[in-house]
Amino acid sequence: MLSRALALLVTAASFAHAAPAEHVILISIDGWAHQYFDDPKCHMPTVKALAAKGVRAKRMECSFPTVTWTNHTTLVTGVHPGKHGVLANEYFDRATRKKVPLIPDPIFNKDEIVKTPTIYDAAKAAGLTTAGVIWPASRGAKTLDWTVPDVFDQALFEKHSTPSLLEEARAAGIPIEKQNEWCKLGNPGKAPRDYMYSQLAQHIIKKHKPNFLALHLVSLDSFEHAHGRQVSEAYWAANDSDNRVADIIRATEEAGIRDKTTFVITTDHGFVTYTKSINANAALRKDGFVKAVLGKSLAPDSLVFAMAEGGSCFVYVLDEANRGSILKQITPTLGKLEGVEGVVEAKDFDAKLHHLTAAKDGREPDLVLLAADGYTFTDSLADNDVIIPNDPPKGAHGHFQLDPNLYGGFVISGAGVKQGVELDEMKNIDVTPTMAKLLGLPFPDADGKVLEEALVK
Numbered sequence: 001m002l003s004r005a006l007a008l009l010v011t012a013a014s015f016a017h018a019a020p021a022e023h024v025i026l027i028s029i030d031g032w033a034h035q036y037f038d039d040p041k042c043h044m045p046t047v048k049a050l051a052a053k054g055v056r057a058k059r060m061e062c063s064f065p066t067v068t069w070t071n072h073t074t075l076v077t078g079v080h081p082g083k084h085g086v087l088a089n090e091y092f093d094r095a096t097r098k099k100v101p102l103i104p105d106p107i108f109n110k111d112e113i114v115k116t117p118t119i120y121d122a123a124k125a126a127g128l129t130t131a132g133v134i135w136p137a138s139r140g141a142k143t144l145d146w147t148v149p150d151v152f153d154q155a156l157f158e159k160h161s162t163p164s165l166l167e168e169a170r171a172a173g174i175p176i177e178k179q180n181e182w183c184k185l186g187n188p189g190k191a192p193r194d195y196m197y198s199q200l201a202q203h204i205i206k207k208h209k210p211n212f213l214a215l216h217l218v219s220l221d222s223f224e225h226a227h228g229r230q231v232s233e234a235y236w237a238a239n240d241s242d243n244r245v246a247d248i249i250r251a252t253e254e255a256g257i258r259d260k261t262t263f264v265i266t267t268d269h270g271f272v273t274y275t276k277s278i279n280a281n282a283a284l285r286k287d288g289f290v291k292a293v294l295g296k297s298l299a300p301d302s303l304v305f306a307m308a309e310g311g312s313c314f315v316y317v318l319d320e321a322n323r324g325s326i327l328k329q330i331t332p333t334l335g336k337l338e339g340v341e342g343v344v345e346a347k348d349f350d351a352k353l354h355h356l357t358a359a360k361d362g363r364e365p366d367l368v369l370l371a372a373d374g375y376t377f378t379d380s381l382a383d384n385d386v387i388i389p390n391d392p393p394k395g396a397h398g399h400f401q402l403d404p405n406l407y408g409g410f411v412i413s414g415a416g417v418k419q420g421v422e423l424d425e426m427k428n429i430d431v432t433p434t435m436a437k438l439l440g441l442p443f444p445d446a447d448g449k450v451l452e453e454a455l456v457k
Contacts, residue, residue: 014428019440020416020456022260025205025248026214028072028135029241031221031397033229033270034059034407041073042235044242047265047411054263054413055454057423062269064353065312065398066406068101068221071268071428072136076118078212078432078446080354087138087355088398090361092307097298099307102137105151109140109160119146119432120212122441128211133201137215146204148197150216153179168207174199179385187226190219191240194286198244202251206341209255211439215248217241221271224395228273229405234395262415262438266431267408269397272311272371277378278339278389280306280313280369285384289330295382295441304330305366308377310398311406316358327366335365338387339375342400344368353401354447370400415457426451 036042037056063074063081065088073086081087089103089371101111111376114137120130124143132138134150139146139160148161155178158166169176175196182189182196194217201215220237227233245265252258258267284290284304291299298305315334317323327345335343345367349355358364371377376396378388399406410426416438436443437450 018269019438021262021414021438022211023209023252023257023415024212024262024264024435024438025252026075026212026264026266026431027076027245027248028214028216028240029220029265029267029409030068030216030218031224031269031271032241032267032346032406032409033272034409035230036238037409039230041230043239045369046246050245050265050413051411052262053419054411055421055423055451057410057426059407059425060266060410061425061427062401062406062408063428064355064401065309065396066269066401068268069136072216073114074179074428075266075268075431076135076449077114077116078119078427078429078436078443079116081449082354082356082361083116085361086113087361087363088305088309088314089308091117092305092365094316094318094362097300097302097305097318103136105139105149106153106156110138111142112119113137116445117443118143119435119441119443120214122436122443123212123439126441127437128441129208131201131204131208131210131213133215134202134218135215135216138214145210146208147182148176148200152180152183162397165204165230167209168203168384169200172199172203174203176200177180187222190222190237194219194240194244195349198247202247205248205251205257206255208407209257224271226394228393228395229271229410258414259277260415262417263411263413264435265409265411265413266428270406270408271395271397272373272399272403273393274371274374274396274404275378275390275393276339276375277390278313278337278369278375279378279380279383279388280308280315280334280337280385280387280452281379281381282339282386283333284330287330287333289326290381292381296383306369306377306379308335308379310396311371311397311403312400313369313371313375313377313379314368315369317366321368331367334369337369339372340369341372342370344370351394373403373405412451412454418454418456422456423451423453
C-alpha cells in the first residue's frame with residue numbers, strides 16, 4: 001500500500017507547479033499549548049516576530065490521543081491515527097499481554113509502524129533532499145538524507161543516525177556523545193539536549209541546505225509534566241525553545257536561504273494541570289476482571305486490562321469469547337468513576353476519535369475512557385486506590401482532542417506565506433498538505449486540507 005502510494009506521488013510530481021518555497025523547516029515545540037502565545041508571562045519574541053510577518057492560528061486541533069508519537073506522525077502524514085497507524089505512545093499486545101512501547105522508538109523502525117506516506121517520503125520521491133532531527137517515529141527512515149532518531153540509548157542513537165552526519169557533528173564539536181547521558185538526567189538534561197539537537201539542525205542547514213527539515217524540541221513538555229502548564233518552569237522552557245528557533249533562523253541566513261524558506265512552528269498537544277490520577281485497573285480488580293502477579297504483571301487469567309495514556313485510558317477486553325458481555329458489565333462502572341468525563345465505545349471510535357476498531361486493528365482497544373480537567377490516568381497494578389491524589393500538581397496530556405486545554409499553537413511564516421493573517425482554528429492534519437503545496441508536491445491522500453487562506457496566491 002505504501003509503495004503504491006509513493007509511486008503515485010512520484011508520477012504526479014513531474015506535473016507539479018513551480019514551488020512557492022525551496023525549503024520548509026518544521027519545528028515542533030513539544031507541549032506548546034495554544035494559551036502560551038497570548039500569555040504575557042511567556043516571552044517568545046522570535047516566534048511572535050514570525051507570526052507578525054506570517055500567519056498564526058489561535059488554536060490547532062491535535063489528534064487523539066493527544067500524545068507525542070501519535071501527533072508528530074499526524075504532522076508529517078496529514079492523516080488521522082487510524083490511517084497512519086501510530087495509535088498512541090504505546091499499545092497493548094493482546095497475545096503477550098504486555099505493553100509495547102513506541103516512545104522513544106526503542107523497538108521499531110519507521111517503516112514498521114507508519115502505514116501512510118510522510119511529507120519527507122514525498123519530497124524524497126520528487127528528488128528533493130530531506131532531514132529529520134529526533135523526529136518521533138522516524139527511526140531508520142530510508143527517505144531522510146540526514147537524520148538522528150528520537151531514541152535514548154546511545155547505541156541505538158548512533159546505529160540509526162546518518163553515519164556521515166555523525167562524523168560531521170564530531171568534527172564540528174557537537175557533543176553527540178553526551179546524548180544518552182543528558183537523556184538520563186531528566187529535566188536538567190533537556191535544555192542541553194535541545195541545544196545539541198538545534199546545533200545538528202543548524203549544521204545540516206548550513207552545509208546541506210535540505211529542502212525539508214523537521215526538528216523536535218523537548219524541554220517545554222518535560223517541565224510541564226513536572227510542574228503543570230503555564231508555571232515559571234514552563235515559561236523558562238518556552239523561552240529556551242524560542243531561542244532555539246532563533247538559532248535555526250540564523251542558520252538559514254548564514255546559508256543564504258532565508259528568503260526561500262518557510263518556517264512552520266507548531267506542536268503535538270496542549271497540556272492539563274492535574275491533581276488526581278484515576279486507576280481503572282484498581283476498580284476492575286475489585287470486580288474480579290483484573291488480576292495481578294505480585295502487583296507487577298498482569299495475571300494470565302485476567303479478563304481486562306486498562307492502559308493509561310495520560311488523559312485517556314485504553315481498555316482491552318482479553319476474553320474474546322465474552323467480549324460483549326464483559327463490556328456491558330464494565331462500561332457503566334468505569335463511566336461512573338470520579339474524574340471520568342467521557343466513555344467512547346468502539347462504534348464511535350471513527351466518528352469521535354478517528355481511530356479504527358479492534359476488529360480492524362488488534363492494537364486498538366475495545367473502550368476508551370476520557371479524563372476530566374484536573375485528572376489523568378495511571379495503570380499501576382500495584383495500587384489498590386482508584387483515585388490517587390497528586391501533590392504538588394503535575395502536568396499531563398493524552399486527553400480528548402477537543403478539550404480546550406489540549407489545542408496547540410501554530411505559526412507559519414516566510415516564503416509563499418501571507419503576512420499578518422490570524423486564523424481562528426485549524427487541524428494538525430492540515431500541516432502536511434500545506435507544506436506539500438509550498439514545496440510543489442502533490443499529496444492527494446491527506447485527510448487535511450491546504451491552508452489556502454495562509455498562502456500567497
